[in-house]
Amino acid sequence: xxxxxxxxxxxxxxxxxxxxxxxxxxxxxxxxxxxxxxxxxxxxxxxxxxxxxxxxxxxxxxxxxxxxxxxxxxxxxxxxxxxxxxxxxxxxxxxxxxxxxxxxxxxxxxxxxxxxxxxxxxxxxxxxxxxxxxxxxxxxxxxxxxxxxxxxxxxxxxxxxxxxxxxxxxxxxxxxxxxxxxxxxxxxxxxxxxxxxxxxxxxxxxxxxxxxxxxxxxxxxxxxxxxxxxxxxxxxxxxxxxxxxxxxxxxxxxxxxxxxxxxxxxxxxxxxxxxxxxxxxxx
Numbered sequence: 001x002x003x004x005x006x007x008x009x010x011x012x013x014x015x016x017x018x019x020x021x022x023x024x025x026x027x028x029x030x031x032x033x034x035x036x037x038x039x040x041x042x043x044x045x046x047x048x049x050x051x052x053x054x055x056x057x058x059x060x061x062x063x064x065x066x067x068x069x070x071x072x073x074x075x076x077x078x079x080x081x082x083x084x085x086x087x088x089x090x091x092x093x094x095x096x097x098x099x100x101x102x103x104x105x106x107x108x109x110x111x112x113x114x115x116x117x118x119x120x121x122x123x124x125x126x127x128x129x130x131x132x133x134x135x136x137x138x139x140x141x142x143x144x145x146x147x148x149x150x151x152x153x154x155x156x157x158x159x160x161x162x163x164x165x166x167x168x169x170x171x172x173x174x175x176x177x178x179x180x181x182x183x184x185x186x187x188x189x190x191x192x193x194x195x196x197x198x199x200x201x202x203x204x205x206x207x208x209x210x211x212x213x214x215x216x217x218x219x220x221x222x223x224x225x226x227x228x229x230x231x232x233x234x235x236x237x238x239x240x241x242x243x244x245x246x247x248x249x250x251x252x253x254x255x256x257x258x259x260x261x262x263x264x265x266x267x268x269x270x271x272x273x274x275x276x277x278x279x280x281x282x283x
Contacts, residue, residue: 082110084145091152096133101151104131113145127151132174157204158189158221166190171208173201189215193223202247203233209251214258229273237261242281245272 086109088098104127107116116123117139124137133153140148154170168176168188175196189207194200203223207215220236233250235243241261245253253272260270260278268280 080144081113082145083107083113083116083147084109084143085147087146087148089148089150091150093155094151094153095156096131096151096153100131101127101134101149104134105137105149107147107149113141113147116147117141132170132172132176133168155208156188157208158191160194160196160200161190161192169200169204171204173204175200189218190220191223192220194221199223199231199247202231203250206247206250210254214254217257232273240267242269243272244269 086102086107088101090096090101105123106126107123120137120139127137128134134151135154136152138150140150142148154172154174156168157171158169159166160169160175168178169191170176173196191200191203194203203221207218207221217238218235219238222234222236223232224234225232229246231247233245233247235245237243237257239261241264243254243257249272253276256272256276257270260276264270264278266280268278270276270278
């Protein structure tokens, strides 16, 4: 019989001595370090560029902040930062003096322009509250520190007679405090026996709805309530007639006054409380 050929057995790797193992480990560490170093060196130029850009950006921000601070300090130190000239302009019919308007606003020369413009809403509210005649305000700035105040007044619709003094009544129903012992030369309608409040405001609202021709024909309005009609009023007209009416229907029914007055043969009384009818006045 033929003999089987024996295959050569693989030789197992010889174990390393401690010294050889240490040398192999050191070699591997050096290879890793060398690769890592090459990676950092390849990225280093990019990192430097990024740092330069960040530095330039920070320097630019600092320069801008410094410039703004210097400009701001220079502005607040200059006369341009404060109100130089104050001009008061009334729009439409006005009765207030410039000083009265200025006192109501509380604005003074040399006030900071920025502060004044920033607080213009609060200034307007304060002025309207302090001076009943004022209705609107507008601020205009020219030449950096010249301030113009434009204002409007509420329309005056009559005068309230109280304790022998005449107090202006505004279209809002508010009464001003500048009462006079004499009737105005403008011959406004006189409101008598009214007190400031809802009833007077309702009466003024109705009155203001009338055409100018009818309003100018009313000399006096007296508040004469009764238990049956707590809104009863008594009017004296410039043509000599008298009118009784109710506040809530006054504007609507007074439109008929001119036609009814024309049909009257002599001066008399027209009653608008219930319906509309007229009768001669008692002699």
